[in-house]
Amino acid sequence: MLALSYTLLSASLIFFVTAYENPFAKCSIKNERCMGKEWENVFLTVGSTGNGELNMDPIDPMFFKNFAVAIADGVTFNVKDGAVKGFKNCKIPKYRINLEQKLESKNIVCDTLKITGKFEFGGTNPMLMSMFGTNSLNGHGEVKLKFEQVTMNLNLPITVLRKEDGEAYFKILDGTPQYTFDIQKAGFDIKHLVVGGNDISEIASAFLTSNWRPLVQAFGRPLIDKALEFLIIFANKIYNNVPVKDFILEDLTPYVSN
Template sequence: MFSLRYILFACLSLSFTEAYDITYPPCSIKDNDCVIDLFQKVFHDLGENGIPEINLPALDPMKLSNISIKVLDEIVIFIKEGVVKGFKNCKINSFNINLEKQLAIPELYCEVLTIKGHFVIEGSSPLLQSLFGTTSIKGEGKTKIKLDKITVGLETPVSIIKKEDGQTYFKVLTNKPKYTYDIKKVTFEAKNLVIGKTDLSQIVTAYVNENWKTLLNTYGKEIVDKAILIVFEHIHTFYDNISAEKFIKDDLTPYIQN
């Protein structure tokens, strides 16, 4: 029985760690231009195709489901289902890896991202009185949000570990990295946003588009936090299953932490 379990484990390990092979030449970790070019190609491939061999879905479109965001203090927007498009066209502006400091510091630029989804909105706030004539709302509808010229800089703690297969892997040490972001423009559109018996799509659309800078400054971080968590689920899956030797040609054993 032990032998059978061992054989099954070995087969599964091979299917998940060796079935996918990066076909680009590996880089020196000190060659920033090469690292940027390599990860740009990998990022584009992930965007279009994902990596089925390690159960990593495509980034573009990225599916959303059951995500809640609180705005205006007590108003909860619950995204039942939706998609984000545009990730495959994003560019890596810079990508520095400092293993002495255990940090990876990439900067990502996306010309346009669009979010479409079906959402539920519910809650109460005195701020609603001037908008809807009531302090509480409950309704649902569809939305499209266009984000223009997004720049995100990440500071991600990483280490090098050695697994039982004898290979080294990058290990991302957090789901909540330090980050900065800048969004040059937000365009919002609501459809069939029915609250009570009234379709308030036009009112909400006009309000958000007139006040998007204020809303982004106030609630943007919570929204970006949610996005970072989703993206880092993909990052963890990638690094947990693809050995560092596939894309870094330097000997990383001096940096092993485990």
């Protein structure tokens, strides 16, 4: 889910693309709150629509496939087709770019992120088989996850390049983004989970919700990893089309690296 924060970076710049028709006040690269507010506006105005001219998919909802996590010893929960909703309402209270260190840092806060999808459930675990009253844990169903008060601190490698048109552009560098995240509350709603001919949806929902704290790490980190795959592509498409002069007040010529 996704989420987790190149979404903000990318979407914000989409706003800059549309700013040709609807001008807005540029931000100083040193004014982290100004930049954050602009990105919040982008989430609200562009998050659910995307940008066809730049071949940008919407960020809310964000769709994914084959999202698998281990929820207990020997048991895997695999969401085959899923979607994450809620990114367009996220806040960015802190944002900064340190061009000397080639590092972009942002703090992202989302009140609620909702994940829905169809899943497969399977494996071997004596405790769960006893709890569910079945001799098999292979099944499938539908899931709704709700994460509340999601906070993510994200560090991304970034630089400034000059293109053939003579303008300077941001570019996200190759490398592994560094991030930390926290989720204050999580809820699970399982439907139509049939295992061994029995519908164990209610029991499974209660088990997952009562054990949400350890499961947050299991679900949260791979979900963010999956979201970053999309968001890095998304952000670089924006950066490749929008000169920094269109949304940054300062002249970044001294930081051009090519």
